[in-house]
Amino acid sequence: MEWRVLVTDDEQSIAGAIAYALTREGMQVETAGDGEEALRKIDAFKPHLLVLDVMMPKMDGYEVCRRLLQREDAPGILLLTVKNDIIDKVLGLELGADDYMTKPFDLRELVARVKALGRRLAKNAAPTAVKSVELGPLEVRLQERMAQLSGREIELTPKEFDLLALLATHPNQVYTREDLLELVWGMDYAGGTRTVDIHIQRLRKKLEPVGPVLLQTVYGIGYKLIEVK
Structure with missing residues (x-):
């Protein structure tokens, strides 16, 4: 290309x-x-x-x-x-x-x-067979690059969406900061893991209005997205 x-x-x-x-x-x-x-x-x-x-x-x-x-x-x-x-x-x-x-x-x-x-x-x-992911009140539409909480669109930056899409398509899976840095930003990115923490904090605030979805910190390891039953 x-x-x-x-x-x-x-x-x-x-x-x-x-x-x-x-x-x-x-x-x-x-x-x-x-x-x-x-x-x-x-x-x-x-x-x-x-x-x-x-x-x-x-x-x-x-x-x-x-x-x-x-x-x-x-x-x-x-x-x-x-x-x-x-x-x-x-x-x-x-x-x-x-x-x-x-x-x-x-x-x-x-x-x-x-x-x-x-x-x-x-x-x-790249085309994906999965068009959207639902996790409780959270819906992530992968092809449209948009996310909704209880039917209301969440305003996300491109990197916030990429981060949310990765976590939502693999619920309950723990990712280290290094994993997220490589998978979302790319292994050549030199910004450091602090960038991951900042984006997680901003994403967490945008998910807070609805309780059943939780962006959870796994202390000493990293982060995961879970649905609270």
């Missing part, structure tokens, strides 16, 4: 270097210089992947993520940031980014991250 990648960075030298490196890997690449241009090109170019700088004029990368959050056709997002603050990284992940890298970065690592993200997206997009 030939991946379409949109590289968005207001520094033309950086965008050009990334585009050149990805083109050499057989990907079809276009560039944008700010968030507004990126959104226009996403509609026209239909990229599978978006390499997105955070600090840009007109519209920053976080706002682009917000605009894409509710779109079913949103591309996978690799966020680039000059900040090394965990809060900034977590914000990007909460807004739907799939991965992040801090500037300055090694171009070879960025290419590897883009390829790893592409593999994960292809895996998640």
